[in-house]
Amino acid sequence: MKAVFITGHGGNEVVQIGDRPRPTRRPGEALIRLHAATLNQVDLYMRNSGAGITHTLPQIMGLDGAGVVEEVDADEPLLKPGQAVVVHPGLACGRCEFCQRGEGVLCTGMRFLGEHRDGTFAEWVAVPARNVFPKPEALDFVQAAALGVNHLTAWRMLFTQARVKAWETVLVFGIGGGVSLAALQLAKAAGARVIVTSRDDTKLDRARALGADHGINSRHQDVAKAVLAATDGRGVDVVIENVGEAVWSAAMKSLVRGGRLVTCGATSGDQPPADLRRIFIRQLQILGSTHGDLAEFHDLLRFVTRHAIVPVIDSRFPLDHARDALDRLESGQQFGKVGLDLLA
Structure with a gap:
């Protein structure tokens, strides 16, 4: 064959x-x-x-x-x-x-x-x-x-690990990749509000056309500050990311108290700063997920x-x-x- x-x-x-x-x-x-x-x-x-x-x-x-x-x-x-x-x-x-x-x-x-x-x-x-x-x-x-692969990975991240609810807000890093787009589609279908990031305005526009509620250009904007502005200073309930080290600090700072970060990859590095004080003071949950x-x-x-x-x-x-x-x-x-x- x-x-x-x-x-x-x-x-x-x-x-x-x-x-x-x-x-x-x-x-x-x-x-x-x-x-x-x-x-x-x-x-x-x-x-x-x-x-x-x-x-x-x-x-x-x-x-x-x-x-x-x-x-x-x-x-x-x-x-x-x-x-x-x-x-x-x-x-x-x-x-x-x-x-x-x-x-x-x-x-x-x-x-x-x-x-x-x-x-x-x-x-x-x-x-x-x-x-x-x-x-x-x-x-x-x-x-x-x-x-x-991608939709199944996003499904487990959203619904098994993060247990996303219809009234929650989800931040998805790196829209355009397969897992990130799947997460956008699945979270919107479940009724959640979705914020996406990209370094490409064209990808952000296409994500909005697919239902994204807000787009952040991470090349020109401070992601954490933009997330807080888009959520009236509250932050998001869930972060979905597969980038790792390059976005870790912004991801942590974007979470509401008690929020959940789910990661399935580390394409930019696998040794981010732990930021332990933020994790225990704000009682954040860090969840790994694969497939x-x-x-x-x-x-x-x-x-x-x-x-x-x-x-x-x-x-x-x-x-x-x-x-x-x-x-x-x-x-x-x-x-x-x-x-x-x-x-x-």
């Missing part, structure tokens, strides 16, 4: 497009003919170094994907051949203490497609049937694929359908142009997800 895979670490010179063995479905698994995938920052990380992630080269890239069921066990109750589906890319062990108590997202043996094993930038993938869910009918395959479990994905898909949420797609590339797609993601100029049309 045709696939996009890495043969080493570096730049696009290690990204190959060619033949790889088609996966063989095992009992309990579903074989999916993939129609689309989308890119994530971890794809760049795996290409660049993959440090700290156990993997074997060559390895097919890609975490999320959507397609059609090709083969499945005859007694599988929820899936059938020909069904359009979306894939949850986290394969939990089902045996560790966290899996046993229903917290698969904390699994000590978690293996992700595109990180620890072959991924979704390919014509086929075989995964446990429990990781396969019906595709929301209103979405095309690229849009549906986008839900598997989401199968139950959360099930809830997300229902929510997306009920509220007619359509993931924002920046651009689409055929599989043969996967290097161009990686360049687009690496540029930081995208607004929304960069997609791969695997049938083009």
